[in-house]
Each structure stands twice: as C-alpha cells, then as structure tokens.
Amino acid sequence: MTAIEVDTARPPLLLTELRLPAIGRLWQQMAERSDREGWLAARFLSTLAELETAERARRRIERHMAEARLPPGKTLDGFDFAAVPAISRARVMALAAGDSWIEKGSNLLLFGLPGCGKTHIGAALGRTLIENGYRVLFSRTTDLVQRLQVARQALQLEAALANLDKYHLLILDDLSYVHKDHAETSVLFELIAARYERRSMLITANQPFGDWNKVFPDPAMTVAAIDRLVHHATIFEMNVESYRRRSAVARRSSAKAGTETEHAAPS
Ligand code: ADP
Numbered sequence: 001m002t003a004i005e006v007d008t009a010r011p012p013l014l015l016t017e018l019r020l021p022a023i024g025r026l027w028q029q030m031a032e033r034s035d036r037e038g039w040l041a042a043r044f045l046s047t048l049a050e051l052e053t054a055e056r057a058r059r060r061i062e063r064h065m066a067e068a069r070l071p072p073g074k075t076l077d078g079f080d081f082a083a084v085p086a087i088s089r090a091r092v093m094a095l096a097a098g099d100s101w102i103e104k105g106s107n108l109l110l111f112g113l114p115g116c117g118k119t120h121i122g123a124a125l126g127r128t129l130i131e132n133g134y135r136v137l138f139s140r141t142t143d144l145v146q147r148l149q150v151a152r153q154a155l156q157l158e159a160a161l162a163n164l165d166k167y168h169l170l171i172l173d174d175l176s177y178v179h180k181d182h183a184e185t186s187v188l189f190e191l192i193a194a195r196y197e198r199r200s201m202l203i204t205a206n207q208p209f210g211d212w213n214k215v216f217p218d219p220a221m222t223v224a225a226i227d228r229l230v231h232h233a234t235i236f237e238m239n240v241e242s243y244r245r246r247s248a249v250a251r252r253s254s255a256k257a258g259t260e261t262e263h264a265a266p267s
C-alpha cells in the first residue's frame with residue numbers, strides 16, 4: 001500500500017462499531033467529492049459530522065412521533081381557525097413553538113362541546129411540539145387512568161408517574177368522560193399533583209370544571225386538582241357548534257343545491 005492508498009474496507013467496520021450509520025453510508029461519496037473539489041480535511045470531517053447529526057435528529061423525531069400515539073392526520077395547517085373565533089391562530093402558533101410554557105410546566109385546557117375541534121387542536125399542537133424537539137404522549141384520559149390504576153395495584157404508581165416525566169407534554173383527551181364510579185380516580189389527582197409546576201398537561205373536556213366532581217373521589221380533591229391545573233394555565237373555551245355537524249349540514253345542503261340545479265335544468 002502506497003502512502004496515498006487507503007484500506008477502504010476498514011472505515012465501514014469502524015463506523016459501524018462507533019454507531020455512525022450516516023457517515024458509514026455517505027463517506028465514500030463525500031470523500032470522492034472532497035477529492036474532486038479539493039476540500040480541506042477539516043471541511044470534509046465537519047460535513048460528515050453534520051450529516052450524522054442531522055440524521056440523528058431526524059430519527060429522534062421519528063421515534064418521538066411514534067411513541068406519542070397521536071391520532072393521525074390532525075395538523076395545525078388542516079385546522080380552520082375561522083370556524084373557532086374564540087381562539088386566535090397566532091396564540092395557538094405561539095403555543096406550538098413551545099416557547100416558555102413547556103419549559104415552565106404550564107398547562108393548556110381546552111373546553112367545548114363534542115365536535116368543536118378540541119382533539120384536533122390538541123393532537124396538532126402535540127405534533128408540532130414534537131417537530132420542535134419536545135416529547136409528547138397523547139392518551140384518552142380513561143386509558144391513562146386505567147393504566148395508572150393497574151400500576152397502583154402493583155404498588156408501582158410512583159414509578160409509573162416518574163416514567164411519564166420524560167414527556168414534556170401529556171395530552172389527556174376527554175377528561176370529563178372519566179367517572180369515579182368506574183375507576184379509582186385518585187390516580188388522576190396524583191398525576192396532576194406530580195406534574196404540577198414541573199411538566200405540562202393539555203387537557204380537553206366537554207365541560208369546564210362544573211361537573212368535575214363526577215371525576216374525582218371527593219369535592220376537596222376536585223378543588224385541589226383544579227387549583228393546581230389552573231394556577232399556570234391557558235384556557236380556551238371553544239364555544240362553537242360541532243364542526244362535524246356543520247360540515248355534514250354543509251355537505252347535505254350542497255347536495256341539495258345540486259339536486260335543485262338538476263331539477264331546474266330541463267325547464
Ligand atoms: P372534539 O374533540 O371537540 O369532540 P374533534 O377535534 O374530534 O372534536 O373534531 C371533530 C372532527 O371535526 C374531526 O375530524 C376534526 O378534525 C374536525 N374539526 C373540528 N374542528 C375543526 C376545524 N376548526 N377545522 C378543521 N377540522 C375541524
């Protein structure tokens with residue numbers, strides 16, 4: 001082997017050993033380019049390092065997207081803000097950036113009748129926050145309560161709560177569907193208390209607080225839970241008619257208009 005000959009079999013082995021798959025895949029192509037364009041060695045090295053870093057970030061976001069269990073297809077771009085005058089697009093976009101609320105462990109509460117877009121906004125915010133580097137978990141509140149209840153029975157509640165700490169944002173969808181008759185709902189209070197002022201929660205509910213006594217085991221616990229949730233919180237009351245219903249009505253009336261046109265045509 002002369003001074004300029006290189007053993008090209010070794011780098012792939014070493015790069016696999018070092019867990020640098022992007023460099024492993026691209027180094028030869030980049031080396032050819034570097035030779036052709038006469039790059040300095042430092043430029044070659046930093047280009048490879050940047051490729052590996054970018055791929056790592058992309059894979060991390062992919063993992064975080066998968067673990068979040070968001071309902072598919074709900075994006076901020078796909079949300080018609082004009083349909084919900086009570087919430088401003090700019091405000092939601094600021095929340096989607098994460099800015100300070102996630103760092104402070106503040107909460108976001110979305111209230112409104114079924115079909116008004118709470119789950120959509122929650123899921124879309126979650127998706128954007130993940131793209132911005134945060135970790136999120138979306139769950140129906142009933143499912144999470146059940147999971148925590150099982151953990152409590154196994155004397156693992158603390159570990160289960162600590163495990164949820166890795167998520168900057170926990171989205172609890174449909175809190176008001178939780179019923180203290182069906183489950184041991186003090187786990188929900190323990191969750192709220194554990195995250196208070198540390199980790200954010202986004203909660204959706206059909207009713208603002210009024211009927212939360214049905215959720216928690218006793219009125220004192222209801223007050224204590226609400227108190228912690230609202231201490232640092234943004235509250236959106238999306239007082240609009242169901243989007244599902246409105247689009248169904250719109251579809252029906254455009255179909256009807258179509259029929260009328262057809263009737264009108266022969267005359
Ligand atoms: P909620 O959780 O308040 O019951 P959803 O978020 O499930 O309501 O909304 C019901 C359906 O209507 C979903 O398919 C959702 O994507 C859609 N939707 C609701 N509001 C809007 C909106 N403002 N723009 C676009 N789609 C909407």
Ligand code: MG
Pocket residue numbers: 115118119120173174204
């Ligand atoms: Mg919903």
